[in-house]
Amino acid sequence: MCFVNAGRAPRLSDDVARQLEQWIAEQQLQPGDQLPTEKVLCERFGVSRAVVREAVSRLKADGCVRTRQGSGAYVAARPGLGVFRLVQTDGDPLASLPPGLSDVFELRYLMETGVTALAARRRTDEDVAHMRDALARMRAALDSGADGAADDDAFHVAVATATHNPQLERFQQFMGQQLSSSRTPTWSAVGHRAGWARHAQEGHERIFAAIVAGDVEAARKAAAEHLVGAARRLGLDPARWPALDAAEGRA
Amino acid sequence: MCFVNAGRAPRLSDDVARQLEQWIAEQQLQPGDQLPTEKVLCERFGVSRAVVREAVSRLKADGCVRTRQGSGAYVAARPGLGVFRLVQTDGDPLASLPPGLSDVFELRYLMETGVTALAARRRTDEDVAHMRDALARMRAALDSGADGAADDDAFHVAVATATHNPQLERFQQFMGQQLSSSRTPTWSAVGHRAGWARHAQEGHERIFAAIVAGDVEAARKAAAEHLVGAARRLGLDPARWPALDAAEGRA
DNA sequence: AGCATCGCAGTTGTCTGACAACTTTGCCTG
DNA sequence: CAGGCAAAGTTGTCAGACAACTGCGATGCT
Numbered sequence: 001m002c003f004v005n006a007g008r009a010p011r012l013s014d015d016v017a018r019q020l021e022q023w024i025a026e027q028q029l030q031p032g033d034q035l036p037t038e039k040v041l042c043e044r045f046g047v048s049r050a051v052v053r054e055a056v057s058r059l060k061a062d063g064c065v066r067t068r069q070g071s072g073a074y075v076a077a078r079p080g081l082g083v084f085r086l087v088q089t090d091g092d093p094l095a096s097l098p099p100g101l102s103d104v105f106e107l108r109y110l111m112e113t114g115v116t117a118l119a120a121r122r123r124t125d126e127d128v129a130h131m132r133d134a135l136a137r138m139r140a141a142l143d144s145g146a147d148g149a150a151d152d153d154a155f156h157v158a159v160a161t162a163t164h165n166p167q168l169e170r171f172q173q174f175m176g177q178q179l180s181s182s183r184t185p186t187w188s189a190v191g192h193r194a195g196w197a198r199h200a201q202e203g204h205e206r207i208f209a210a211i212v213a214g215d216v217e218a219a220r221k222a223a224a225e226h227l228v229g230a231a232r233r234l235g236l237d238p239a240r241w242p243a244l245d246a247a248e249g250r251a
Numbered sequence: 252m253c254f255v256n257a258g259r260a261p262r263l264s265d266d267v268a269r270q271l272e273q274w275i276a277e278q279q280l281q282p283g284d285q286l287p288t289e290k291v292l293c294e295r296f297g298v299s300r301a302v303v304r305e306a307v308s309r310l311k312a313d314g315c316v317r318t319r320q321g322s323g324a325y326v327a328a329r330p331g332l333g334v335f336r337l338v339q340t341d342g343d344p345l346a347s348l349p350p351g352l353s354d355v356f357e358l359r360y361l362m363e364t365g366v367t368a369l370a371a372r373r374r375t376d377e378d379v380a381h382m383r384d385a386l387a388r389m390r391a392a393l394d395s396g397a398d399g400a401a402d403d404d405a406f407h408v409a410v411a412t413a414t415h416n417p418q419l420e421r422f423q424q425f426m427g428q429q430l431s432s433s434r435t436p437t438w439s440a441v442g443h444r445a446g447w448a449r450h451a452q453e454g455h456e457r458i459f460a461a462i463v464a465g466d467v468e469a470a471r472k473a474a475a476e477h478l479v480g481a482a483r484r485l486g487l488d489p490a491r492w493p494a495l496d497a498a499e500g501r502a
Numbered sequence: 503a504g505c506a507t508c509g510c511a512g513t514t515g516t517c518t519g520a521c522a523a524c525t526t527t528g529c530c531t532g
Numbered sequence: 533c534a535g536g537c538a539a540a541g542t543t544g545t546c547a548g549a550c551a552a553c554t555g556c557g558a559t560g561c562t
Contacts, residue, residue, distance in 0.1 A: 012516070013308075031431070037542060048517045050301070053543090057264075057305050061312030063336060069543045070524030077428050083334040084425040085314070103418040110365030110419075118361070118492075167337060167354040168361070174335040241369075263545070288513060299546045304514090320514045321553030 016045050017055035021064070024075060035065065035073040101182065102236045108175050109227045109241055112156070115172065116223035119162035120211045127162035131208055134158050142201050145192050149183045155204055162211065182234055196233050203229055267296050268306035272315070275326060286316065286324040337429045353487045356433070359426050360478045360492055363407070366423060367474035370413035371462045378413035382459055385409050393452050396443050400434045406455055413462065433485055447484050454480055 020041070029035075036044070041052045056073060059065035063083045066076040119127070134155035141148030153176045160172035186196045203226030210219035228241065271292070280286075287295070292303045307324060310316040313334055318324045337355055370378070385406035392399030404427040411423030437447045454477030461470035479492065 039542085050516060050518090053301075054304070054308055054515090057308045058312045061309040067543065068525080070541080071526075072542060083336045084422060085334050103416045106369075106416055107418045107422060110369070111362055114361030114365065118357075165354045165357055167358045171335060171358065290513085301545060301547090305544090318514065319554080321512080322555075323513060 012047060013051045013054035013058070016041075016047060016051055017058045019045065020055055021059060024064070025078075029075045031075050031077055033075045035075065037072060101234070102231075104179065105182070105227075105231050105234070105236055106241065108179065109224070109231070111168075111171065111175070112159075112227060113220050113223045115160050115163055115168050116207060116211070117216045117220040118165070118168070119159045120214055120216045120219035122164050123162040123211050123214070124164075127158065128212055130158040130161065131155060131211065135204055135208055138201055138204065141187065142192075142197050145189070147187045148197065149180070149187045152183055152187065152200070152204075153180070159207065159211065182230075186230070186233060199229060199233075200226070263298060264302045264305035264309070267292075267298060267302055268309045270296065271306055272310060275315070280326045282326050284326045286326065288323060337426075353482075355430065356478070356482050356485070356487055357492065359430065360475070360482075362422065362426070363410075363478060364471050364474045366411050366414055366419050367458060367462065368467045368471040369416070369419070370410045371465055371467045371470035373415050374413040374462050374465070375415075378409065379463055381409040381412065382406060382462065386455060386459055389452055389455065392438070393443075393448050396440070398438045399448065400431070400438045403434055403438065403451070403455075404431070410458065410462065433481075437481070437484060450480060450484075451477070 020035075024035070035041075035056075038049055038052050038056070041056075042049050045052065056065060056067065060067060064075065064077045065073055067073045123131075134151050137151040138148040138155065140146070141151060156176060157169065157172050160169045163169070186200050190196075203222065206222040207219060207226060210222045224241070231237075271286075275286070286292075286307075289300055289303050289307070292307075293300050296303065307316060307318065311318060315327055316324055317327045337358075374382075385402050388402040389399040389406065391397070392402060407427060408420065408423050411420045414420070437451050441447075454473065457473040458470060458477060461473045475492070482488075
């Protein structure tokens with residue numbers, strides 16, 4: 001475990017991928033424009049075709065290049081916009097509470113309040129059953145002092161599933177993964193003692209009740225309050241989030 | 252331009268990448284766990300090392316696998332959740348109105364209504380100036396019958412910038428890129444003639460006015476109406492979108 | 503025995519050449 | 533002039549080899 005190469009390793013293919021991406025940006029190629037052939041790229045970068053293919057493969061995975069066998073490679077999107085990432089890749093993914101968490105949480109807030117409202121409209125009996133299951137598991141975790149983080153995530157995904165929109169469901173899963181570390185403190189020993197887990201559970205039950213009742217605005221409000229609570233538990237400042245106007249106005 | 256391969260093309264490496272990703276999920280491998288060697292994967296999938304390397308390369312770009320020369324490949328995150336993408340890679344990026352656009356548009360709706368509301372709270376004079384510029388360019392395009400799609404995108408990005416949340420701004424850019432083809436018809440010759448461009452412009456100006464006034468709920472309502480209009484122009488069915496309750500209720 | 507060093511097997515990274523699958527182009531024929 | 537067909541060009545896949553690097557055990561020295 002001595003990893004000489006850890007840290008800085010200018011993998012050749014990485015280098016070519018970066019240069020190629022930069023070249024696309026410099027040339028201001030538009031989506032649909034054709035890239036040079038692999039042979040040309042080999043000569044230009046002075047590497048073998050395997051390296052070029054690996055570099056192009058990465059750009060393909062990033063969504064900014066598409067290839068068609070027999071035809072060529074084409075720009076599919078402006079560099080960096082083919083996929084959406086939250087964390088900057090240079091950061092440590094294991095780091096808890098990364099800087100800028102507040103911004104990420106705000107993104108989650110905007111999306112999840114809408115998703116919850118939509119779920120209240122479209123939930124089926126099956127959706128309700130899944131939410132009820134996750135809720136029961138969290139209740140059990142709460143009573144026994146166990147870790148209910150996974151069930152917490154499952155509940156929020158179940159809510160997204162109830163929208164019957166696969167894009168929303170996948171986005172919720174994505175956010176859940178990215179924010180997994182932020183859910184840990186709530187269900188830690190400290191979280192149990194401080195009442196964070198109980199507080200979160202009450203929020204979940206309010207969300208659940210509103211969705212079951214099919215009350216769109218109540219669901220939005222419950223989600224908003226739950227997320228504001230979660231943000232406060234993380235030491236963030238959820239002040240000035242929209243849609244709390246109505247909620248706070250009514251209160 | 253006959254693209255026999257358009258539509259269904261189970262590229263071998265794509266297939267392997269998907270199966271490998273699924274396998275990781277089934278085995279419930281945790282971050283840090285080691286993957287089988289390339290040789291083993293070659294035998295298991297019955298393909299050459301080039302294909303395996305291309306598949307792994309894709310997972311690397313997705314952020315769920317890391318490789319170390321001389322050591323092996325390791326899981327870095329739960330599969331499929333390192334990045335967020337909208338379009339399934341088997342679709343043709345040039346195809347307008349891809350299937351499932353309705354779901355994508357709904358995602359945009361939920362996000363952008365919130366973003367617009369937030370922008371109304373946080374916009375600075377500089378933000379307003381940028382929005383005004385984009386608006387003016389669109390007005391010019393409208394009068395001259397030109398293509399204002401790029402300025403359309405710039406306006407929506409300027410709104411997102413006004414939230415002063417870089418994550419929201421990047422998400423807006425991402426969505427704008429992904430939905431670029433859906434903006435085309437509005438600014439086409441047909442769109443000009445049918446009054447779509449003018450209608451869109453009126454929506455933009457209502458959004459702008461609400462943001463300038465700092466009226467959070469009016470901004471949300473204006474964005475909602477604008478997006479519903481855009482969806483209708485694309486032949487989608489924006490019925491049963493939340494937050495229209497309030498808007499329609501007041502109307 | 504303890505320890506440092508060395509070397510070897512295993513793995514990923516890169517190179518080379520070849521063929522298969524597919525697309526595009528342009529000529530050629532009817 | 534339309535349609536078909538062949539050839540060239542491009543990406544996808546295969547196979548083998550070597551380079552660079554890691555991990556670990558063996559070896560030899562103190």
